[in-house]
Amino acid sequence: MLRGSAPPDFLESAHEWRRLFSEVWGTFLLVVVAAGAGVVGALGGGTITLSVKVVAPGVMVMAIIYFMGAVGGAHLNPAVTLAFASRRNFPWNRVPGYIAAQFVGSIAAACFLWAMFGTVGLLGATKPGLAISDFKALIMEVLLTTGLVSTILGTASGARNIGSNGALAIGGYIALAGLWAAPISGASMNPVRSFAPDLVRGDLSTTWIYIAGPIIGATIAVGFEWILKGKPTAAGTSAAQGSLGKM
Numbered sequence: 001m002l003r004g005s006a007p008p009d010f011l012e013s014a015h016e017w018r019r020l021f022s023e024v025w026g027t028f029l030l031v032v033v034a035a036g037a038g039v040v041g042a043l044g045g046g047t048i049t050l051s052v053k054v055v056a057p058g059v060m061v062m063a064i065i066y067f068m069g070a071v072g073g074a075h076l077n078p079a080v081t082l083a084f085a086s087r088r089n090f091p092w093n094r095v096p097g098y099i100a101a102q103f104v105g106s107i108a109a110a111c112f113l114w115a116m117f118g119t120v121g122l123l124g125a126t127k128p129g130l131a132i133s134d135f136k137a138l139i140m141e142v143l144l145t146t147g148l149v150s151t152i153l154g155t156a157s158g159a160r161n162i163g164s165n166g167a168l169a170i171g172g173y174i175a176l177a178g179l180w181a182a183p184i185s186g187a188s189m190n191p192v193r194s195f196a197p198d199l200v201r202g203d204l205s206t207t208w209i210y211i212a213g214p215i216i217g218a219t220i221a222v223g224f225e226w227i228l229k230g231k232p233t234a235a236g237t238s239a240a241q242g243s244l245g246k247m
Contacts (some may be wrong), residue, residue, distance in 0.1 A: 019072030020101045026064045027076045027105030033060040035124025035197050042121030054178025062171030072242040077190040079214035083149045086222045088232045089240035106196035114200050123197040126186025137185040141213025144177045145189045149221035156239035
C-alpha cells in the first residue's frame with residue numbers, strides 16, 4: 001500500500017452505512033457518558049465526584065476504540081475528522097458524512113438525557129468555571145485539543161488508534177485532561193459534545209468556545225505532526241479510516 005493510501009475496504013461504498021452508523025453510535029455513547037455524568041451527579045447530590053465525571057468519558061472512548069475502531073476509525077469528534085483529513089489520512093469527500101453522523105449521535109444522546117431527567121445539571125453542559133473568562137476557557141480548549149489530537153495522530157501513525165496502545169493513550173489523555181482542566185473550561189475538546197446539550201437546553205451563549213477551541217487546537221496539532229513526522233503514513237490512514245473487512 002502506498003503511504004497515505006486508503007485501505008481497499010474503505011473505498012467500498014457498500015460499507016459506508018456501517019462506518020456512519022459506528023460514528024452515530026459511538027458519539028451517542030460518548031455524549032451519554034460525558035454529559036450524563038454531570039446530570040446524574042446533580043441528581044445524586046454530589047455522589048459522583050469530579051474525578052469520576054472526567055475519567056468516565058476517557059474510559060468510554062477507550063472501549064469504543066476497542067470494540068469498533070476498526071469499522072471506521074472511531075473519530076467521535078469533528079475536530080478529529082478534520083485533523084485526519086487535513087493530515088491527508090482521510091478523504092475530504094467523506095468528512096461531511098462523518099461530521100453529520102457525529103452531530104446526530106450527540107443530539108440523540110442529549111435528547112435521551114433530557115427525556116429521562118429534564119435539564120438537571122444543565123444537561124451536562126460544558127461551561128467556563130467560576131471567575132474564568134470566555135477567553136481563558138477558549139485558550140484552555142485550544143491547548144487541551146492540541147494535546148488530544150497530537151495523541152491521536154501520533155498513535156495512529158505508529159501504534160495505530162485501532163490498537164491497544166492507541167486506545168489506552170487516547171482514553172488516558174482524555175481522563176488526565178479532565179482531571180486538571182475541567183474546572184477551567186469543562187475539558188470538552190469536542191464540538192458536538194458541547195453543542196448537543198446546549199442546543200437541547202436552549203442556551204448557546206458559550207457554545208462558540210467549544211467549537212472554535214477544538215478546531216483551532218486540531219489545526220495546530222496537524223501542524224505539529226507534520227513537523228514531528230513529515231508525510232502521512234499508511235498506518236495513519238488505516239487508523240483514520242478503519243479496516244472493515246479485515247477484522
